[in-house]
Amino acid sequence: MTSAALETARDAAGLRRVAIDPVSRVEGHGKVTLLLDEHNRVRQARLHIVEFRGFESFIVGRPYWEVPVMVQRLCGICPVSHHLAASKAIDVALGFGRDGQASVPRAAEVLRRLMHYGQVMQSHALHFFHLSSPDLLFGFASEVGRRHIVGVAAAHPEIARQGVLLRKYGQEVIRMTAGKRVHGTGSVPGGVNRHLTRDERDALAAEVPQMLAWCEAAVELCHALHAQDPALYDGFAPVRSGWMSLVAPDGAMDLYDGALRVRDADGRMQVDQHDVQRYLDLIEEETRPWSYMKFPYLKALGPADGWYKVGPLARVQNCDRIPTPRAEAARQRFVAGGPVHGSLAFHTARMIEMLHAMEVIAVLLDDEAVIGAGGPLVAPLAGERPPQRTGVGVIEAPRGTLIHHYAIGDDDLVTWCNLIVSTTHNNEAMNEAVRAVAAEYFDGREPTEGLLNHVEVAIRAFDPCLSCATHALGRMPLELQVVAPDGHRGTLMRHGDGRVERLAPG
Numbered sequence: 001m002t003s004a005a006l007e008t009a010r011d012a013a014g015l016r017r018v019a020i021d022p023v024s025r026v027e028g029h030g031k032v033t034l035l036l037d038e039h040n041r042v043r044q045a046r047l048h049i050v051e052f053r054g055f056e057s058f059i060v061g062r063p064y065w066e067v068p069v070m071v072q073r074l075c076g077i078c079p080v081s082h083h084l085a086a087s088k089a090i091d092v093a094l095g096f097g098r099d100g101q102a103s104v105p106r107a108a109e110v111l112r113r114l115m116h117y118g119q120v121m122q123s124h125a126l127h128f129f130h131l132s133s134p135d136l137l138f139g140f141a142s143e144v145g146r147r148h149i150v151g152v153a154a155a156h157p158e159i160a161r162q163g164v165l166l167r168k169y170g171q172e173v174i175r176m177t178a179g180k181r182v183h184g185t186g187s188v189p190g191g192v193n194r195h196l197t198r199d200e201r202d203a204l205a206a207e208v209p210q211m212l213a214w215c216e217a218a219v220e221l222c223h224a225l226h227a228q229d230p231a232l233y234d235g236f237a238p239v240r241s242g243w244m245s246l247v248a249p250d251g252a253m254d255l256y257d258g259a260l261r262v263r264d265a266d267g268r269m270q271v272d273q274h275d276v277q278r279y280l281d282l283i284e285e286e287t288r289p290w291s292y293m294k295f296p297y298l299k300a301l302g303p304a305d306g307w308y309k310v311g312p313l314a315r316v317q318n319c320d321r322i323p324t325p326r327a328e329a330a331r332q333r334f335v336a337g338g339p340v341h342g343s344l345a346f347h348t349a350r351m352i353e354m355l356h357a358m359e360v361i362a363v364l365l366d367d368e369a370v371i372g373a374g375g376p377l378v379a380p381l382a383g384e385r386p387p388q389r390t391g392v393g394v395i396e397a398p399r400g401t402l403i404h405h406y407a408i409g410d411d412d413l414v415t416w417c418n419l420i421v422s423t424t425h426n427n428e429a430m431n432e433a434v435r436a437v438a439a440e441y442f443d444g445r446e447p448t449e450g451l452l453n454h455v456e457v458a459i460r461a462f463d464p465c466l467s468c469a470t471h472a473l474g475r476m477p478l479e480l481q482v483v484a485p486d487g488h489r490g491t492l493m494r495h496g497d498g499r500v501e502r503l504a505p506g
Contacts, residue, residue: 014037015035018452045439060415064093064189067086077465078399081116081398084115085397086393086404087112087189087393089392091393094381094391105191107192107370108191108376108378116255116256117361118357122168124312124351124398125354128218129163129166133163136225138155141449141451165214173361177196196370212358212362215358216330218355219352222347222348236437239432241428241432242265243310244261244314245401247259247319252321256395257395260282260401261319262298276393279394291427307429308425309429310422311422313340313345315349344461346461346463389409398422399421400422402421403419405418430458433459
């Protein structure tokens with residue numbers, strides 16, 4: 001449900017502040033603020049990330065072999081993505097797959113891919129069925145008391161059941177490859193530490209036909225919802241921007257590995273096959289004092305014009321094809337009319353990717369490497385250490401492109417860490433979506449819970465993981481409120497640039 005604080009106090013310019021705090025049905029904590037004039041016209045709309053996580057700092061000083069397990073604690077929804085991105089980065093730092101050294105064993109890559117596509121499947125099912133379907137099935141301004149998964153189960157029991165069981169299947173794939181459903185330990189520097197038993201593989205394979213059928217049904221559900229109100233689905237919170245994602249060497253979708261590709265808002269190629277080890281040549285980040293989440297942009301275009309989108313809506317349009325037949329047929333149908341920028345289209349793209357992930361899982365389960373028949377699971381360390389023990393690991397997490405970058409000292413301790421997570425890439429796009437909804441639905445109207453939920457719907461379309469995305473440079477802004485025994489309140493604000501300001505009592 002939406003929790004909205006409608007504040008009557010006005011700022012120095014006489015603007016009324018409306019806050020959605022917290023944004024609901026997303027992972028992590030964030031809020032939205034709107035500034036309205038005396039005619040309820042929107043003068044400012046912002047998405048604020050109000051929690052802070054310091055992983056880039058406290059990873060430093062830890063042994064490199066702890067990192068793939070530690071970084072998962074960023075999130076309980078997408079730990080596998082951090083687990084594998086960190087593993088890939090440490091692989092490179094140790095010399096696997098770089099400068100002519102052997103990469104991780106084939107069996108290890110097959111099992112890592114199986115783990116990853118299980119993660120994509122379960123995460124997409126969770127977001128669509130549990131978090132977003134109440135808005136899509138009941139309406140954005142529907143009765144708040146049933147706008148949740150329990151309400152969906154009561155009104156659409158079969159849809160809810162399929163969503164729960166699809167997610168359960170993906171979690172079982174994770175459990176069998178990583179050791180447990182959340183915060184597993186299956187991937188290690190240079191490979192993996194376990195394979196599936198034959199019974200585990202056979203149990204997963206037996207459910208493949210049903211899971212594929214339900215994934216296809218989810219894609220059709222998205223098309224049916226679009227057909228009910230095409231103007232809404234095409235025009236709600238449109239965000240025109242470029243796209244970035246990994247692609248395979250032949251331009252196909254690859255959610256586990258590849259090089260970076262960027263297209264502009266019209267689909268024209270801007271960058272292709274950019275080496276992930278050189279991502280800092282492509283991307284920069286800036287900070288703003290009202291959010292703990294950074295704002296990435298393409299260095300060549302600058303912060304004003306260089307922001308972009310990542311995630312399902314970007315990936316299905318950025319690739320040349322999806323290398324599985326059912327998902328590719330769905331993709332062709334989706335992009336037939338040209339570039340798609342409406343925020344609700346994320347849901348259809350997400351279900352196309354869930355179908356693709358299930359198709360990939362089916363193929364991987366047929367590979368004997370998953371039961372240990374593909375040779376060793378871990379590559380031996382090279383005799384000589386690489387001269388520069390740094391590495392970048394990039395993976396397409398459910399929410400978009402995820403970058404982990406580490407440097408390791410001669411004592412095997414991490415000396416430096418940089419993370420750019422999927423939701424961070426989408427920061428500017430999410431703020432643009434909030435502004436678009438505010439301009440269309442709020443201008444001149446008294447805010448209501450239903451209208452406020454329109455803003456949340458736009459944010460939820462991106463499936464943000466706000467816990468993963470909270471990083472900042474320099475000093476954190478800090479607000480301190482002091483309450484005297486007589487109830488008198490005083491407030492001090494330390495801004496990101498170090499300025500300290502005494503605020504008038506609210």
